[in-house]
Amino acid sequence: MSTASPTVSRALPTGLAVAFALATVYVLWGSTYLAIRFALESYPPFLLGAIRMSLAGALMFAVLRWRGARPPSAKQWRTLAVLSIWMVLLSNGLVNLAETEVGSGLAAIAVASMPLFAGVFAMLRGRHPSRIEWIGLVVGFLGVLWLNAGSELSSSTLGLVCLVIAPLAWAWGSIWSRDQDLPEPFMSAAGQMLAGSVWMLVTGLLFGERITAVPTFEATAALLYLVIAGSIFGFTAYIWLLHHVRPALATSYAYVNPPIAVLFGALIGGEHFTLHDLGAMAVILVGVGIITLAKARAAKPVAADPGEPAA
Numbered sequence: 001m002s003t004a005s006p007t008v009s010r011a012l013p014t015g016l017a018v019a020f021a022l023a024t025v026y027v028l029w030g031s032t033y034l035a036i037r038f039a040l041e042s043y044p045p046f047l048l049g050a051i052r053m054s055l056a057g058a059l060m061f062a063v064l065r066w067r068g069a070r071p072p073s074a075k076q077w078r079t080l081a082v083l084s085i086w087m088v089l090l091s092n093g094l095v096n097l098a099e100t101e102v103g104s105g106l107a108a109i110a111v112a113s114m115p116l117f118a119g120v121f122a123m124l125r126g127r128h129p130s131r132i133e134w135i136g137l138v139v140g141f142l143g144v145l146w147l148n149a150g151s152e153l154s155s156s157t158l159g160l161v162c163l164v165i166a167p168l169a170w171a172w173g174s175i176w177s178r179d180q181d182l183p184e185p186f187m188s189a190a191g192q193m194l195a196g197s198v199w200m201l202v203t204g205l206l207f208g209e210r211i212t213a214v215p216t217f218e219a220t221a222a223l224l225y226l227v228i229a230g231s232i233f234g235f236t237a238y239i240w241l242l243h244h245v246r247p248a249l250a251t252s253y254a255y256v257n258p259p260i261a262v263l264f265g266a267l268i269g270g271e272h273f274t275l276h277d278l279g280a281m282a283v284i285l286v287g288v289g290i291i292t293l294a295k296a297r298a299a300k301p302v303a304a305d306p307g308e309p310a311a
Helices: 015-039 045-066 074-098 104-111 114-124 131-150 157-177 185-206 217-244 253-267 275-298
Strands: none
Touching: 015 074, 015 104, 015 217, 015 253, 045 074, 045 185, 045 217, 074 104, 074 157, 074 185, 104 131, 104 157, 104 253, 104 275, 114 131, 114 157, 114 275, 131 275, 185 217, 253 275
8 A cells, every 4th residue: 555645634633533543553453464364264365365455445445436535547547556566466465475384473573674675765766864764774674684594484485585575565665656646545545455456366366276165254254354454444544643643653553563463463373482583573673663763853844833743
């Protein structure tokens, strides 16, 4: 999904509303990793993604059109189709595939490296990191190397490859999308999910994926949770935050989701984590946190009404 920021709302949100939205993004997106693992018990990875994205995208698109939102133009649909390769197929799809071999918490730890790759891609496109951001990048990538060197990932070639490509693809799509003509954020998300579901379906069929037995109730419940909680409610809360709070706070999910995913994986999924895994996660998140704080300090306040937070 596109990370392009919408115009900031001029209404001052209450602290309770912001806390609720943050909790929604933290908990719902942090829990989706375990939900994916449960859904994979009956649904193959790419077909799972195709079903999830088509349902969520269609529901969001229908609601937006009912509320009068303009649909994407033909040119925007083509851009969304390309963007969905990075943001849906190669990110969500490969996380699904990775979780056929590695635990959900470990997948979340690996995906936490996404802001590090985004920083590198931004640098390649002309935005030079500050000295503090360089420190964050170095620290974060040391954590990535530590994670890949001695965790469960080192014994799963498929999991390792998928969980390197997935955050790379999401980061590149996020940076690339900033220069593209896209619809407003909600319609952009709906369009990406719809286009991405086609890529997922084609990929699943090419890999011979089939649903040969009636899915279990638990797997189907997990799929519906991914559609409603992860793709619709979670993203709606995230866009609301982008409207009402500073970007550094809205994107703080990047270093909160992994510990929540680990917690859910351990308490509900029965997953086990070594000190090596937790140590690597801590180093990665310290690096991400340094980058986030450096960007927040570098952001210059803009002229705003008293009720409008500076973006």
